[in-house]
Every structure is written in structure tokens, then in C-alpha cells.
Amino acid sequence: MTPEGRLSAAIDLLHAVLDQPRRPADAISADFFRARRYIGGSDRRAVSDLAWGVLRQRLRLEWWIAGTGARLTPRLLLLAHLLLAEKRKLAEAARLFDGGRYAAGPLDAGEMGVGEQLVGKPLMGKEMPEGARLNLPEWALPGLAARFGATLEAEARAMEATAPLDLRVNLLKSTRQAAQAALRGEGLVSETTPFSPWGLRLAHRTPITGSAAYKDGLIEVQDEGSQLIAALVAARPGMRVVDYCAGAAGKTLAMAATMGNQGRITACDVSVPRLEGANKRLRRAGVHNAETHLLEAGDRWVKRRAGTFDRVLVDAPCTGTGTWRRNPDARSRTGPEDLRELLGKQHEILATSALLVKPGGRLVYATCSLLPEEDEVQVEAFLAAHPGFRPIPLTQAWAEAGLPGAPPTDAPHLLLSPGAHGTDGFFCAVLEKAS
Incomplete structure (x- = not known):
């Protein structure tokens, strides 16, 4: 897929997520790609990264878009993500909406106007209310502030980070050392977890369910x-x-x-x-x-x-x-x-x-x-x-x-x-x- 095609697919995926606000996005994503098996593995990751980049920063992106007076759409969320999170220039971002085959339609005058207002803005502005600044919903702020106090901002940053992939070794079938070796034999390098005596950690998410170690029941996905x-x-x-x-x-x-x-x-x-x-x-x-x-x-x-x-x-x-x-x-x-x-x-x-x-x-x-x-x-x-x-x-x-x-x-x-x-x-x- 071209970059334009990946952007168009990410817009479609975000449409599906916004249209089903009570359903988990990972379940929606699974259905989305299951219906589009022609999308290969690398393209699937690229589309997912775009969509999840928006979801990860959605509260901030929505705040900026609301300030322009525009109606929220998946297209504007992705445009804001390109400009604010990826720091792209407006002309560069607009080229991804070129209206070509498999690409999203060109930005209209209103969307270009929103883009012009967002260019050069920081993703996390000082004028933002605390919820948007910390990327935390307002309803949860009192409880989280009571929990963390002075460390709330550091915890909020950690909650924005991408989670590693933790595995639990099934002691009914293996040992941690043996399971780690089996994963290494499949090109999957893991570290032992610091607290759990059964845990292994992969730095990045990977389709572990396709591995022999998973299919044989040596490991389970578990934080x-x-x-x-x-x-x-x-x-x-x-x-x-x-x-x-x-x-x-x-x-x-x-x-x-x-x-x-x-x-x-x-x-x-x-x-x-x-x-x-x-x-x-x-x-x-x-x-x-x-x-x-x-x-x-x-x-x-x-x-x-x-x-x-x-x-x-x-x-x-x-x-x-x-x-x-x-x-x-x-x-x-x-x-x-x-x-x-x-x-x-x-x-x-x-x-x-x-x-x-x-x-x-x-x-x-x-x-x-x-x-x-x-x-x-x-x-x-x-x-x-x-x-x-x-x-x-x-x-x-x-x-x-x-x-x-x-x-x-x-x-x-x-x-x-x-x-x-x-x-x-x-x-x-x-x-x-x-x-």
C-alpha cells in the first residue's frame, strides 16, 4: 500500500471506532482487518500505528479541533495527528489526501482552514485544561490525583507509552529458562520480568500467537x-x-x-x-x-x-x-x-x-x-x-x-x-x- 492508501485505511478504521463508541477498539480493529485480508502484515501494522496514534492522543487532538469550531471527524483527527504529533507541514500532510486511487479525498477548504490554525501548535499546550494536558479524562482526575499526588504527571506519561508484551511461562509444561530458549529459537528475544518468577517480557508487541511456543502451550500472554x-x-x-x-x-x-x-x-x-x-x-x-x-x-x-x-x-x-x-x-x-x-x-x-x-x-x-x-x-x-x-x-x-x-x-x-x-x-x- 502507498502512504496515501494507508492513511485512507486508517480513516476508515477510525470511522468504525467512532461509530461504535461502547465497543473496544481492539475488537473493532480485528473485525476490520479480518474483512480486509488483502492488507498485508506490514501495511496492517502501519495502518494500526496511525489509528492508535490518534486514539492515544485523542483527548488532546479533540481539544485542539474543538478550538477551531470545526465538527470532529476521523479525517480531522488524522490531520491533527499529522500536524501536532508527527510535526508535518500542512502541504506535506495535504498530499496524503490526494484523492487518487485507494486514497482519501482531498482536503476541502474547511479542513485546510483547520490545518492552518493547527500548524506550529504544540501537541500539549500550556493553555490546555489539566485533563487534556495530561491526556486523562476529567471524570477520572480526582481519583488519579488522590492516588498519585505529586507523581501524577509522571504516571500520566507512563500511561501514554506503548505497553510491552508480557508472557507467563506455563509451569505445567515448561520452565522459564526452557520457554525463553524456545522463543529465542523462533527469533523472539525476551527478558525475565523483575517481580514475577514466571514472567518473560518482549519489548515490542508481536503476533506471538503464531509462535510454536504459544501453540504448544508453553506460554500465555499475561501482564x-x-x-x-x-x-x-x-x-x-x-x-x-x-x-x-x-x-x-x-x-x-x-x-x-x-x-x-x-x-x-x-x-x-x-x-x-x-x-x-x-x-x-x-x-x-x-x-x-x-x-x-x-x-x-x-x-x-x-x-x-x-x-x-x-x-x-x-x-x-x-x-x-x-x-x-x-x-x-x-x-x-x-x-x-x-x-x-x-x-x-x-x-x-x-x-x-x-x-x-x-x-x-x-x-x-x-x-x-x-x-x-x-x-x-x-x-x-x-x-x-x-x-x-x-x-x-x-x-x-x-x-x-x-x-x-x-x-x-x-x-x-x-x-x-x-x-x-x-x-x-x-x-x-x-x-x-x-x-
């Missing part, structure tokens, strides 16, 4: 922070464990490894497609001690199994603020109404899942959010309403999980962030039920 949450559950051989909001079962897979395929894990979720994906992953990884269960309205499964599990992991649905470097579209896709709704769901899920924990067992609450109201505040409210549970200090939970060294934070619960730890943002609290 290091997510691996640490699974480790803190401290699931051991012979235990009965619930992954209550399992999704595609990434943490189920990790816990099956710590259990040596002995005992029983039940992966629960409200989504049939997610559980179908979980079953496929479990088979590929060689997991034999896990089953899936669909949570439905009126389901009596929790009541029938109350007080019978050694470990209950609740990886609760949340705003996902900790994953914004990986899912930049979520900054615009999530709003204050979502936060209000999720807080109620988290409260309800915690109360319900606690019924499953047997005396002396543990409830592990986790989110991929950096907002205190989804994290510590939820835990404090739960403990106030459930005096039979007590928090386990992170230092104790870390040591009992057999994790190396000291925890990466001296907080009472695990709190990871892109700026401080190089992981996605995660929170995890370990709560023990009285015997």
Missing part, C-alpha cells in the same frame, strides 16, 4: 501485574479454588500451575463466549483440574457451595484505568456513569463471593483500576460490613505465595502502576475469613 495477583492467591495442590470473574481464565491458568494440576478450580463468568474461550485455553495449556460455570440470574450455585472453598479470587469488573496504555480508546469509551455503575457491581460481587469462602479460607479482591474508590474504598466498606474477615498484610501474603524478594510497594495491599513498576495498573487485597 506481569496480573501474574502477581494470581500468585497472591497462594492456591496450592489439593485446594478448592474459585476464579469468580474469570473472563477468558488467564488467572485460572496461572493458579492451575501453582496447584500442579491437583485440587479443583472453578472458573465462573456471566459470558458464554468468554467461558468458551477459557475452555480452549485450558485445553491448550494442559490444565486438567479446572471446570467452568456460567453465572446466571436465579443461579443457586453460590448458595449450594457456600463455605466450601479455600480460595476465592474476585478479579472484579472495573473502569480499567490501569490498562489505558494498552487500551487507549478506553479513556474516551468510559465515563462517570460507568464508574457509578461499576461501584455497585463490585460491592455486590464482593458480598456474594464472600459466601463461598470457608472458615480460614481467603478472599482475594483485585482490579485493574488505579482509582481508590474501586480499590481500597471498596475493601474498607466490605470489611466494615463483614467483621469475620481481616486483611492479610502484603508482606505476609507475598512471602506465603513464595514470591522472591520484597513486595514492590510498602502499602498494605498490592498496588502496581505503569510509572512506578512498568506493569499495567493493578490493585489486590488478600482477606482471610476467621476460622
Whole structure:
């Protein structure tokens, strides 16, 4: 594809994303390229880089465009990206809209006028409100400011960076050293992660699912922070464990490894497609001690199994603020109404899942959010309403999980962030039920 053709495809992809504001951009992108199999690998990466460049800076680009009085369009977003982020000259950018075969139509007078107003402007202007300047939505600023204080700006920069590709070695089939060697044999150079004893890190995203190491079940794609949450559950051989909001079962897979395929894990979720994906992953990884269960309205499964599990992991649905470097579209896709709704769901899920924990067992609450109201505040409210549970200090939970060294934070619960730890943002609290 020509540069003009790549730009035109990026405009089409952005149209698809803007037309489906509640759907994740990565899912839209997968459908987009699946319908255009004629686009080769290098062109696909170039088109994706253009579109994701816009999504990563969308709040700033939208602020500048709004200042011109123009109506927001994918064409203007890409023009603004070329001028403000890539620092191209207007004439150079306009040539990419040449109207030729497979190219976008020429810029009209109004679009050229917007371009003239944006030429020479900095991407991050001093006159911007704090949200646009930090590239953070206004609704999330109070919580993030409370979380990070003086380091908010540094964390905001880290949340803009491209995330590395973290892998978890499947200990049921390999060792970290052997898996690393297998990847190296396929030309994939990795480093060991600093905190997780199971993790490998590739500096750049790569289609890892096509590798033999992935197909053979030696590795799984999983952020290091997510691996640490699974480790803190401290699931051991012979235990009965619930992954209550399992999704595609990434943490189920990790816990099956710590259990040596002995005992029983039940992966629960409200989504049939997610559980179908979980079953496929479990088979590929060689997991034999896990089953899936669909949570439905009126389901009596929790009541029938109350007080019978050694470990209950609740990886609760949340705003996902900790994953914004990986899912930049979520900054615009999530709003204050979502936060209000999720807080109620988290409260309800915690109360319900606690019924499953047997005396002396543990409830592990986790989110991929950096907002205190989804994290510590939820835990404090739960403990106030459930005096039979007590928090386990992170230092104790870390040591009992057999994790190396000291925890990466001296907080009472695990709190990871892109700026401080190089992981996605995660929170995890370990709560023990009285015997």
C-alpha cells in the first residue's frame, strides 16, 4: 500500500471506532482487518500505528479541533495527528489526501482552514485544561490525583507509552529458562520480568500467537501485574479454588500451575463466549483440574457451595484505568456513569463471593483500576460490613505465595502502576475469613 492508501485505511478504521463508541477498539480493529485480508502484515501494522496514534492522543487532538469550531471527524483527527504529533507541514500532510486511487479525498477548504490554525501548535499546550494536558479524562482526575499526588504527571506519561508484551511461562509444561530458549529459537528475544518468577517480557508487541511456543502451550500472554495477583492467591495442590470473574481464565491458568494440576478450580463468568474461550485455553495449556460455570440470574450455585472453598479470587469488573496504555480508546469509551455503575457491581460481587469462602479460607479482591474508590474504598466498606474477615498484610501474603524478594510497594495491599513498576495498573487485597 502507498502512504496515501494507508492513511485512507486508517480513516476508515477510525470511522468504525467512532461509530461504535461502547465497543473496544481492539475488537473493532480485528473485525476490520479480518474483512480486509488483502492488507498485508506490514501495511496492517502501519495502518494500526496511525489509528492508535490518534486514539492515544485523542483527548488532546479533540481539544485542539474543538478550538477551531470545526465538527470532529476521523479525517480531522488524522490531520491533527499529522500536524501536532508527527510535526508535518500542512502541504506535506495535504498530499496524503490526494484523492487518487485507494486514497482519501482531498482536503476541502474547511479542513485546510483547520490545518492552518493547527500548524506550529504544540501537541500539549500550556493553555490546555489539566485533563487534556495530561491526556486523562476529567471524570477520572480526582481519583488519579488522590492516588498519585505529586507523581501524577509522571504516571500520566507512563500511561501514554506503548505497553510491552508480557508472557507467563506455563509451569505445567515448561520452565522459564526452557520457554525463553524456545522463543529465542523462533527469533523472539525476551527478558525475565523483575517481580514475577514466571514472567518473560518482549519489548515490542508481536503476533506471538503464531509462535510454536504459544501453540504448544508453553506460554500465555499475561501482564506481569496480573501474574502477581494470581500468585497472591497462594492456591496450592489439593485446594478448592474459585476464579469468580474469570473472563477468558488467564488467572485460572496461572493458579492451575501453582496447584500442579491437583485440587479443583472453578472458573465462573456471566459470558458464554468468554467461558468458551477459557475452555480452549485450558485445553491448550494442559490444565486438567479446572471446570467452568456460567453465572446466571436465579443461579443457586453460590448458595449450594457456600463455605466450601479455600480460595476465592474476585478479579472484579472495573473502569480499567490501569490498562489505558494498552487500551487507549478506553479513556474516551468510559465515563462517570460507568464508574457509578461499576461501584455497585463490585460491592455486590464482593458480598456474594464472600459466601463461598470457608472458615480460614481467603478472599482475594483485585482490579485493574488505579482509582481508590474501586480499590481500597471498596475493601474498607466490605470489611466494615463483614467483621469475620481481616486483611492479610502484603508482606505476609507475598512471602506465603513464595514470591522472591520484597513486595514492590510498602502499602498494605498490592498496588502496581505503569510509572512506578512498568506493569499495567493493578490493585489486590488478600482477606482471610476467621476460622
